[in-house]
Amino acid sequence: MKKYNNFLAVILLSVIAISCAVNYTTPGGDVKISNLADEDISKILQNKPSAEFPVNIAVARIQAPNYTNYVYQNRYARTENSGQNFSMILTRDADEEVSFAELGKLKGIKQISPFNKLLLPYNYKTIKDLRLAAAKMKASMLLVYTFDSQFSIDNKNYGPQNIFSLGYLKNKNVKVRTTASAALFDVQTEYLYGLAEATAEQNKTSNAWKKQDEVDNLRIETEKESFKKLSSQIKEMWNGVVDEYKK
Template identity: 30%
Template sequence: MKKLVLLACVALLCGCSTYTTPGAGVSLAAISENDGDIAAAFQREPAITFPARLAVARVAAPGYRSGSNNSVGTGAFGIVTTRDIETDESFARLGAMPQVLAVAPVSRLLVPANLGTTRDLRAAAAQLRADALLVYTIDTRFRTESADVGPLQTIALGFLPTRKAVVNATCAFMVIDVRTGFVYGTGETTATEDQRSNLWGSEQAIEAARLRAERRAFEDGLGEVARLWTSILQQHAGARPAG
């Protein structure tokens, strides 16, 4: 009898739609350059000149993948270069910030296969002749009223309880001096998509909810980047002559 019940369960699962949650973001603190002690950290100084060129890199946990993207690189983190939540208008917002001369994404062709710290990203940004580097990561989590679902977990959509389901997407970022590694500032924003989980009856529906949450978190993050950039200008513009 137990075998019959088990076989019935397997048959039900095989006929049920499934969805695999995206991989995790990465802790920006964990991939930052480690100076070893506080005194060494204080030796890093801002060296930005204005107008400034801004390089942009999205990072994630190694082996990151989602329904619309994946990371490249091994080691402490990977780099995500395919745009699924970013648009041309997103980069235009960055380019419209005061004293920004140009904005350039960091290409996978410029980074080493094994990524250890943000120093690897600074080296790539230097090849683009960038003065500052915006590094950001997107971390997305799913949960229902009864359970949290971790990264890269497979959900049997037909067996989700008929309760509220939530997608939380967090965009964390930092702005770094390409020449010295000085961190100008950090920030994060979170966006939420929630609805009754019985509406997530297909992979397409839950994927659309994920993308909406991630896009909103990213766009809200750009607003925080703009505010941070204003602060950077107030503190450092005019401190060093351009050129």
């Protein structure tokens, strides 16, 4: 019986040691879309809308340079963005694809399409670079969106690319807050048609989580919820764009 108890103790200590040794890295940051616009303020103020309805819309998800998250770094090579101001995320989950398909059915939209990697410039630093790629797709509007996912553990905030041990999470409250933001530009002139933003939160009390997946599921659920809300905001914004600019 004593040997059996000792064996159980060894197993328990091993499990604790493993959970303490496993780390989770928070996802990379978002991009302040406004910072990527043309630096000539006077030119921005003179920009005029040029799109003719119905329109083709190119869609781009951008994040901070060298962005990665748990799923992305395990499935895809880390993107190196030396000298660039943002990362292009060319993979989308099923929910995003469904949302874009629904947006494509709105009045005034002929087609809405994600970026093709082959059309992207090697170095991209501003919205102008994305507009050039959108023009190759015969798109007259460019929809850009980004996620800002923030972790907090018992009210202690963890910014982008922070590392914490899963052993540290035992019986702690973990919260993920994601803000999804989008901007709609004129491809030809960089005129800003509208902005949309939505936020979602997920809370969970950990119970000795042993796998990074268990933590990352919170991020995934939160980003999906925020994107669903963002899609609704984009629909409202688009209806306003059609009412104001469709001739």
